[in-house]
Amino acid sequence: MPPPAPGDREARRKDVSEAVWAVLADKGFGGLTLRAVAAAMNGSTGMLMHYFPTKRALIAHALDLLEVRTAERPRRARPAEGLPSVRAILLDILPLTPDDTARNRIWVSSWDLALADEGLAGEQAGRYARLRGMVRPHLEAAGRLHQLGDANADAEQLAAAAVAFTHGLVVQALFDPDRFPVDVQTAMLDDFLASLGPGAGADRHLSRRPGLPGSAAG
Amino acid sequence: MPPPAPGDREARRKDVSEAVWAVLADKGFGGLTLRAVAAAMNGSTGMLMHYFPTKRALIAHALDLLEVRTAERPRRARPAEGLPSVRAILLDILPLTPDDTARNRIWVSSWDLALADEGLAGEQAGRYARLRGMVRPHLEAAGRLHQLGDANADAEQLAAAAVAFTHGLVVQALFDPDRFPVDVQTAMLDDFLASLGPGAGADRHLSRRPGLPGSAAG
Structure with a gap:
């Protein structure tokens, strides 16, 4: 599969953030795993590893998301x-x-x-x-x-x-x-x-x- | 090693509860693992598996402990x-x-x-x-x-x-x-x-x- 075009990449990034948010809203940080995020967006954990090579990176993104969505509400x-x-x-x-x-x-x-x-x-x-x-x-x-x-x-x-x-x-x-x-x-x-x-x-x-x-x- | 005598068993059970409490106070439920509890009591995860065959059992014990210690404070x-x-x-x-x-x-x-x-x-x-x-x-x-x-x-x-x-x-x-x-x-x-x-x-x-x-x- 060829790498996604820049516009697609941006759209994919948004999908990932939406999926992270959905997992947090449902299961909290205690339930935040690559597997849960993948399931929420019908994606693969392999694809997500590209965004979040470590659990720490996933949590950091989740905290950023929380900060940004709070500021922008x-x-x-x-x-x-x-x-x-x-x-x-x-x-x-x-x-x-x-x-x-x-x-x-x-x-x-x-x-x-x-x-x-x-x-x-x-x-x-x-x-x-x-x-x-x-x-x-x-x-x-x-x-x-x-x-x-x-x-x-x-x-x-x-x-x-x-x-x-x-x-x-x-x-x-x-x-x-x-x-x-x-x-x-x-x-x-x-x-x-x-x-x-x-x-x-x-x-x-x-x-x-x-x-x-x-x-x-x- | 022979199984511990009844008095020892009771003492061991208390040690386990103390170690669970220490892990919770330090790391919360997010950090509650058999490995962390074992480290807190210089024990082995193998020994702890006897008390907590599943993660669920460990969490249930932690919640019981919280309830009991709150009631008895x-x-x-x-x-x-x-x-x-x-x-x-x-x-x-x-x-x-x-x-x-x-x-x-x-x-x-x-x-x-x-x-x-x-x-x-x-x-x-x-x-x-x-x-x-x-x-x-x-x-x-x-x-x-x-x-x-x-x-x-x-x-x-x-x-x-x-x-x-x-x-x-x-x-x-x-x-x-x-x-x-x-x-x-x-x-x-x-x-x-x-x-x-x-x-x-x-x-x-x-x-x-x-x-x-x-x-x-x-």
């Missing part, structure tokens, strides 16, 4: 300063669509790999730091706009809490999608954000208005 | 009704000691395996439901005791949020222990619990007292 507009922007960022993370669910499932799967590898663990710690860094300025703005109950709240710590809440919800929702449909995840996020606001009790649901008297004290 | 007393008990339950989950850290690391690792296996995924969903069910009555008590800002809050949903926050903090702390030492994790949990309380802003830190006027309305 469609995202919500940032609607307004402060908590509404935090909401948009966190909604962009939650598994609300099949694509979001697959991506999250693959991220959670990657944690096993990352915890066992110092370099990958460092990259994941950096990713968390960047995510907190993305949320933090909007929480600082929320403080200035009197959207927070505690005007002196540590925005970096609040960002860590918001990321924690969101990723913990991701994991619960992945295991029990019937218990956590889109409206439940969204309501839980809104309740979480409202709990950062100045209102209490029934007032929480209106908590985007300026601080209640006395709430910014201290 | 030392726990805090439940200090008082309501939010203080929620706090004790969630502190018992966080990676605050080396043992807690190893156990959490192995749990997070198990999610990759569980997401790829319908039976294991169902067990994990059940585990989450039981954890929410353990937290919920204390949140209901918190509502009765006016420890919550929203007297009509859905205790099951709040329990899901508390579990989400806690597990998301677990994952961030595992990847970045220097950023999340014991005092930071504890303060973040306390801030989270305070955000459920009736106080707002600076009042949050005193929020275990009965509800502020008007906060239980609605």
Whole structure:
């Protein structure tokens, strides 16, 4: 068989990436093998050896793919300063669509790999730091706009809490999608954000208005 | 070599379990092989084949071990009704000691395996439901005791949020222990619990007292 023409080669490369993604979404990194990828694209492991001479190369491609697809995913507009922007960022993370669910499932799967590898663990710690860094300025703005109950709240710590809440919800929702449909995840996020606001009790649901008297004290 | 006496057999079984645990804590389920377990106990894979004739048997033992060690871990007393008990339950989950850290690391690792296996995924969903069910009555008590800002809050949903926050903090702390030492994790949990309380802003830190006027309305 002659080698494929350049256009074919590009198309084949895309097919390979699609097959790697499908295996990850179904079986995670624990099930990522050349054999599984070959089966997913009705190809041969021999052909795949050309792309991935080692298991390490296959895993590296899978991690790249995850990074790229996460960076390139469609995202919500940032609607307004402060908590509404935090909401948009966190909604962009939650598994609300099949694509979001697959991506999250693959991220959670990657944690096993990352915890066992110092370099990958460092990259994941950096990713968390960047995510907190993305949320933090909007929480600082929320403080200035009197959207927070505690005007002196540590925005970096609040960002860590918001990321924690969101990723913990991701994991619960992945295991029990019937218990956590889109409206439940969204309501839980809104309740979480409202709990950062100045209102209490029934007032929480209106908590985007300026601080209640006395709430910014201290 | 004669077969070991019954007492020796029991001791050997414990050694095997310790070695399995050490491999899991270091490399996760992704790195759990007979060879790794043998190396961890200076034994032979041949000897281990007696205990684990298949990879499946090794994984099943590892999951049992995780379940048993989680159930048998030392726990805090439940200090008082309501939010203080929620706090004790969630502190018992966080990676605050080396043992807690190893156990959490192995749990997070198990999610990759569980997401790829319908039976294991169902067990994990059940585990989450039981954890929410353990937290919920204390949140209901918190509502009765006016420890919550929203007297009509859905205790099951709040329990899901508390579990989400806690597990998301677990994952961030595992990847970045220097950023999340014991005092930071504890303060973040306390801030989270305070955000459920009736106080707002600076009042949050005193929020275990009965509800502020008007906060239980609605």
